[in-house]
Amino acid sequence: xxxxxxxxxxxxxxxxxxxxxxxxxxxxxxxxxxxxxxxxxxxxxxxxxxxxxxxxxxxxxxxxxxxxxxxxxxxxxxxxxxxxxxxxxxxxxxxxxxxxxxxxxxxxxxxxxxxxxxxxxxxxxxxxxxxxxxxxxxxxxxxxxxxxxxxxxxxxxxxxxxxxxxxxxxxxxxxxxxxxxxxxxxxxxxxxxxxxxxxxxxxxxxxxxxxxxxxxxxxxxxxxxxxxxxxxxxxxxxxxxxxxxxxxxxxxxxxxxxxxxxxxxxxxxxxxxxxxxxxxxxxxxxxxxxxxxxxxxxxxxxxxxxxxxxxxxxxxxxxxxxxxxxxxxxxxxxxxxxxxxxxxxxxxxxxxxxxxxxxxxxxxxxxxxxxxxxxxxxxxxxxxxxxxxxxxxxxxxxxx
Amino acid sequence: xxxxxxxxxxxxxxxxxxxxxxxxxxxxxxxxxxxxxxxxxxxxxxxxxxxxxxxxxxxxxxxxxxxxxxxxxxxxxxxxxxxxxxxxxxxxxxxxxxxxxxxxxxxxxxxxxxxxxxxxxxxxxxxxxxxxxxxxxxxxxxxxxxxxxxxxxxxxxxxxxxxxxxxxxxxxxxxxxxxxxxxxxxxxxxxxxxxxxxxxxxxxxxxxxxxxxxxxxxxxxxxxxxxxxxxxxxxxxxxxxxxxxxxxxxxxxxxxxxxxxxxxxxxxxxxxxxxxxxxxxxxxxxxxxxxxxxxxxxxxxxxxxxxxxxxxxxxxxxxxxxxxxxxxxxxxxxxxxxxxxxxxxxxxxxxxxxxxxxxxxxxxxxxxxxxxxxxxxxxxxxxxxxxxxxxxxxxxxxxx
Numbered sequence: 001x002x003x004x005x006x007x008x009x010x011x012x013x014x015x016x017x018x019x020x021x022x023x024x025x026x027x028x029x030x031x032x033x034x035x036x037x038x039x040x041x042x043x044x045x046x047x048x049x050x051x052x053x054x055x056x057x058x059x060x061x062x063x064x065x066x067x068x069x070x071x072x073x074x075x076x077x078x079x080x081x082x083x084x085x086x087x088x089x090x091x092x093x094x095x096x097x098x099x100x101x102x103x104x105x106x107x108x109x110x111x112x113x114x115x116x117x118x119x120x121x122x123x124x125x126x127x128x129x130x131x132x133x134x135x136x137x138x139x140x141x142x143x144x145x146x147x148x149x150x151x152x153x154x155x156x157x158x159x160x161x162x163x164x165x166x167x168x169x170x171x172x173x174x175x176x177x178x179x180x181x182x183x184x185x186x187x188x189x190x191x192x193x194x195x196x197x198x199x200x201x202x203x204x205x206x207x208x209x210x211x212x213x214x215x216x217x218x219x220x221x222x223x224x225x226x227x228x229x230x231x232x233x234x235x236x237x238x239x240x241x242x243x244x245x246x247x248x249x250x251x252x253x254x255x256x257x258x259x260x261x262x263x264x265x266x267x268x269x270x271x272x273x274x275x276x277x278x279x280x281x282x283x284x285x286x287x288x289x290x291x292x293x294x295x296x297x298x299x300x301x302x303x304x305x306x307x308x309x310x311x312x313x314x315x316x317x318x319x320x321x322x323x324x325x326x327x328x329x330x331x332x333x334x335x336x337x338x339x340x341x342x343x344x345x346x347x348x349x350x351x352x353x354x355x356x357x358x359x360x361x362x363x364x365x366x367x368x369x370x371x372x373x374x375x376x377x378x379x380x381x382x383x384x385x386x387x388x389x390x391x392x393x394x395x396x397x398x399x400x
Numbered sequence: 401x402x403x404x405x406x407x408x409x410x411x412x413x414x415x416x417x418x419x420x421x422x423x424x425x426x427x428x429x430x431x432x433x434x435x436x437x438x439x440x441x442x443x444x445x446x447x448x449x450x451x452x453x454x455x456x457x458x459x460x461x462x463x464x465x466x467x468x469x470x471x472x473x474x475x476x477x478x479x480x481x482x483x484x485x486x487x488x489x490x491x492x493x494x495x496x497x498x499x500x501x502x503x504x505x506x507x508x509x510x511x512x513x514x515x516x517x518x519x520x521x522x523x524x525x526x527x528x529x530x531x532x533x534x535x536x537x538x539x540x541x542x543x544x545x546x547x548x549x550x551x552x553x554x555x556x557x558x559x560x561x562x563x564x565x566x567x568x569x570x571x572x573x574x575x576x577x578x579x580x581x582x583x584x585x586x587x588x589x590x591x592x593x594x595x596x597x598x599x600x601x602x603x604x605x606x607x608x609x610x611x612x613x614x615x616x617x618x619x620x621x622x623x624x625x626x627x628x629x630x631x632x633x634x635x636x637x638x639x640x641x642x643x644x645x646x647x648x649x650x651x652x653x654x655x656x657x658x659x660x661x662x663x664x665x666x667x668x669x670x671x672x673x674x675x676x677x678x679x680x681x682x683x684x685x686x687x688x689x690x691x692x693x694x695x696x697x698x699x700x701x702x703x704x705x706x707x708x709x710x711x712x713x714x715x716x717x718x719x720x721x722x723x724x725x726x727x728x729x730x731x732x733x734x735x736x737x738x739x740x741x742x743x744x745x746x747x748x749x750x751x752x753x754x755x756x757x758x759x760x761x762x763x764x765x766x767x768x769x770x771x772x773x774x775x776x777x778x779x780x781x782x783x784x785x786x787x788x789x790x791x792x793x794x795x796x797x798x799x800x
Contacts, residue, residue: 182617199616203663214772215652216599216677216745217582222769227653228638231631238628252615253627254658254665261655263603263673273663277616345616369622372614 001098001105003391005384008097011046012383015077015093016085018042025085026374031078031117031126032060032154039077040158043092043114050100052112057165059137059151060116060158061127064099065170066109071397072171072357073098073390074113075178076127076349084179084376086383088118088349090364091177094387098394108398111171115349116158122151128349131165132356168356173323173397176350177362177386179378183369184248184342191385192331192339193363194324198351199248199343200284200316203275205255206233206295209305212260212268226270227258229298236298240290244283248343251276251287279316279343317351323360323397330392331362335385362390401498401505403791405784408497411446412783415477415493416485418442425485426774431478431517431526432460432554439477440558443492443514450500452512457565459537459551460516460558461527464499465570466509471797472571472757473498473790474513475578476527476749484579484776486783488518488749490764491577494787498794508798511571515749516558522551528749531565532756568756573723573797576750577762577786579778583769584648584742591785592731592739593763594724598751599648599743600684600716603675605655606633606695609705612660612668626670627658629698636698640690644683648743651676651687679716679743717751723760723797730792731762735785762790 019035021028029035040062044054047064055063062077075091095112102110116127122143129135141152155161180186185193210224234253241251255273276287292308299306324341331339342363350361364386367377419435421428429435440462444454447464455463462477475491495512502510516527522543529535541552555561580586585593610624634653641651655673676687692708699706724741731739742763750761764786767777 180617181614182619183622184619201616214581214746215650215654215675216601216747217580217771218650218745218769219582219584219648220650221647222583225652227656228634231634231653234628234631235635247621248619250615250618250620252625252664252666253631254615254663254667255661256627256656256658257661258654258656261657263654263675264652265654266652267654275615275663345618346614347616369618371617 001101001391001395003097003101003387008387011096012093015089022374024374027079027083027085029079030081031121032157036078046096051103052099056161058161059127059130059155061131062114064112066111068109069172070109070111072111072113072174075176076118077114078117078119080119080372084371084373086179086376086378090179094177094390098391118349121145125347125349125352128352132352171357173358174353175360176348177390178348179366180363181346181366181371185365186367186369190338190340191335191382192389193342194327194331195319195344195361196341197279197319197343198317198348199277199279199345200314201277202284202311202313204311205309206274207271207307210268213266215264215266218266223266224302224304225266227267229302229304230270230272233294233298236294244286249278277345281316317354319360320358323358326393326396327360327362330389334389362386401501401791401795403497403501403787408787411496412493415439415489422774424774427479427483427485429479430481431521432557436478446496451503452499456561458561459527459530459555461531462514464512466511468509469572470509470511472511472513472574475576476518477514478517478519480519480772484771484773486579486776486778490579494577494790498791518749521545525749525752528752532752571757573758574753575760576748577790578748579766580763581746581766581771585765586767586769590738590740591735591782592789593742594727594731595719595744595761596741597679597719597743598717598748599677599679599745600714601677602684602711602713604711605673605709607671607707610668613666615664615666618666623666624702624704625666627667629702629704630670630672633694633698636694644686649678677745681716717754719760720758723758726793726796727760727762730789734789762786
C-alpha cells in the first residue's frame with residue numbers, strides 16, 4: 001500500500017480553497033454553512049471517484065463507505081468561524097489518500113468520515129455525539145447557534161441526506177489524525193504524537209458573596225471585598241496545585257463577573273469560572289478537593305458566603321490499547337526518537353466514537369502551537385510523516 | 401445661644417417624611433425629583449418662619465440668608481436613589497436649629513444652605529462645584545442622568561429660582577456637619593470627628609494584553625493569561641502597600657473586564673480599575689509609583705503588553721486650621737476623650753466651598769458604618785452632641 005504524498009497535499013490544498021478566507025491559509029467553513037456543504041459535496045465526489053460509496057447521515061456526518069467490514073479513518077471538515085486549513089480537514093484528507101492507496105493495493109478496506117459540527121456551532125462534537133447516542137437527536141434539534149438558528153433547520157440545509165444512521169458494526173475501528181493544537185511536539189521538534197487519552201474536563205462556577213460598600217469610607221480591615229477573595233483564591237490554588245499536577249494538567253479562570261463592577265464600589269459579589277483538565281480521574285478528584293477546600297478556607301477567613309455551582313464535566317477517554325500499540329510501532333519505525341505518547345488537551349470526535357468501536361488518535365505538530373486561527377500551520381514533512389505512519393499502522397491492522 | 405434638641409430632632413423627622421421609603425428610616429429624594437423639590441420648599445418655609453430670607457440660586461442651591469455678614473452652615477438634602485434619612489440632611493437641619501437659636505439669642509448671624517445634587521445624579525457635588533466655579537454652568541447643563549435627562553431640563557423644574565449666584569463674600573466661613581459614613585467613630589465608641597482634610601482620590605484603568613488561547617491545549621508554561629497577571633498584581637500591591645499606608649488609606653479594584661470572558665479560553669486581555677485614596681499627596685504619589693512599578697514588573701515577567709490609562713483624581717482638601725481649632729476646642733470641652741481628628745474618605749460639598757471661604761467639617765458616627773442605604777442611622781445622643789459642639793464653636797467664632 002503506497003500512499004502518494006503529492007496527491008495527498010494537492011487534495012488538502014484543493015479542500016482549503018473551499019472557504020479560503022482571511023490572511024495566510026485561513027478557512028471559514030462553519031457547520032452547515034454554504035462552504036461547509038460545498039466541502040462535503042466535494043468530498044462525496046472524491047469518494048465516488050475512488051470507488052467509495054458516499055453516504056450522508058441525517059445529521060450531515062459524511063461517509064465514504066468501502067465494501068464489507070472496514071476500518072474508519074477521518075475527522076471533520078467544518079471549522080471555527082475563523083479557522084485554520086488543517087485542524088480536522090487533515091484527518092479527512094488522510095482518510096481519502098489512505099482509502100485510495102488501499103484500493104489501489106487491493107486492501108485493506110478503508111472507509112472515510114467527516115463528522116458534522118465538531119467545532120460546536122450547535123453543541124460540542126455534535127455529529128459524532130448524536131451517532132454515539134450521547135446526545136439524543138430530538139434534544140439536538142432544539143439546540144441553536146449564536147444567531148438563534150436551530151440544529152433542525154441547519155441539518156435540513158444538507159442535500160442527499162440518508163434515512164438512517166449507519167450501523168457502527170460495519171466498522172472494525174476508528175483512527176483520527178489531527179493537528180496537535182498545542183505546542184508540545186513543536187517545542188520538542190518531534191513529528192508524531194500517539195494519543196493515550198483525551199483529557200477529562202471539570203468546570204464550575206463559584207460565587208463569593210461579601211459586602212458591597214463605599215470605596216472611600218470603608219477601611220481595608222472592614223471590607224468583605226469579593227475581588228480580593230478571588231485573587232487570593234487564584235494565587236493559593238496555583239501554589240497548592242504544584243504538588244499534584246503533571247506538565248499537561250491545565251486550569252483556567254476565564255470568566256469573571258464582579259458586582260456592581262464600578263471603580264468606586266467595593267465589589268459585594270464575584271462570580272467566576274474554574275475549569276481544570278487532566279487525563280487522570282484521580283488527579284481531577286484531588287484538584288477538585290483542593291479547590292473546594294481553598295474556597296471554603298477563604299470564605300471562612302474573610303467571613304463571606306460562598307456558592308459552589310454544579311461541577312459539569314467530561315470523563316477522560318482512554319484510546320484503545322491495541323490500536324495505540326500498532327500506531328506506536330509504526331511511529332517508532334518511521335520516526336525513531338521523534339515521537340511520543342501524549343494526552344489530548346482538546347476534545348475530539350474520537351472521544352464519542354470510542355464508545356462504538358476500538359478508537360485511536362494520531363497527532364502531528366502545530367507550528368508554535370497555534371490553532372483555531374488563520375495562522376495555523378504544520379510543516380509539509382510532518383503532514384506526510386503522519387500519513388505514512390497511519391498507512392503503516394493500517395496495513396498492520398488489516399493484516400491481523 | 402441655647403439650641404433645642406427636641407425641636408432639632410422633630411425637624412429632622414419632619415424632613416424625613418418627605419420621600420420616606422423602603423424599610424426603616426429610608427428616604428428617596430434624588431436631586432430635582434418631586435420629593436427633593438418638596439424638601440427644598442419645606443426648608444424655605446422654615447427659613448421664612450425663623451426670619452431668614454429664602455434664596456434659591458440658578459442651579460437649585462437653597463439658602464436661608466441672615467442679615468449682614470454671616471457664617472454659613474449646611475450640607476445637602478438630596479439623597480441617593482435609595483438613601484438614608486441623615487446623610488446631608490443632618491447638616492442642613494443642624495443649620496436650621498443653630499440659625500433659630502442664634503436668632504433667639506441675638507447673634508451671631510447664621511445662614512443655612514442645602515446644596516443641590518451633592519449625590520451626583522448629574523455630576524459630583526454638582527451644585528457646590530458650579531457655585532465654586534470648578535464646574536462651568538454651560539458644561540453642567542449638558543450633563544445627563546442615567547435616563548438621559550439633562551441638568552438644564554432638571555434645574556428648570558425648580559420654582560422660584562433667582563437670577564444670580566450668591567456672592568460668597570457675604571459669608572465669613574462654612575461649616576458642614578455630616579454623618580461619618582464609615583465605621584471609625586462607631587468602632588471606637590466616640591461621638592465627634594473633626595475633619596482635618598477630605599481625602600484625595602486617584603483612579604485609573606490598567607489593561608494587560610496577553611495571548612488569547614485554548615484552555616485545553618495551551619500548557620501553563622506557555623500561557624500569557626491576563627487574569628493571572630491581574631491576580632498577581634493585586635496580591636503584590638497589597639504586600640507592597642503595607643510599608644506605605646496609614647489606617648485610613650484605601651485602595652480598590654472594583655471593575656474587571658476580561659476578554660473574551662469565556663470558561664474555555666485563556667483570557668487575552670484584562671482591563672481593570674485601580675483606585676486609591678489618602679489625605680496626603682506624597683503618599684498618593686508613593687502609591688502610584690508602586691502601582692506603576694508592579695504593573696511593569698509583571699508585564700515584563702509575563703511578556704505582556706500593558707496600557708496604563710490616564711490617572712484621574714481629586715487633590716486632598718485641607719480644612720481651615722482656625723475653624724478646625726475652634727471645633728476641636730468645642731469637641732474637647734463637650735465630649736472629652738470621645739472625639740478625634742480624622743480624614744474624610746468621602747467627598748463632600750465642603751471640598752468645593754473651601755475654595756471660596758474658610759471651611760470645616762464635623763462628623764458624627766454612623767451605626768456600623770452604614771450609609772447610602774435605608775439602614776443608615778445614628779444614635780440620638782450623638783446627633784444632639786454634634787449640634788451642641790457646633791453651637792459652642794459658632795458662639796466662639798462669632799465672638800472673635
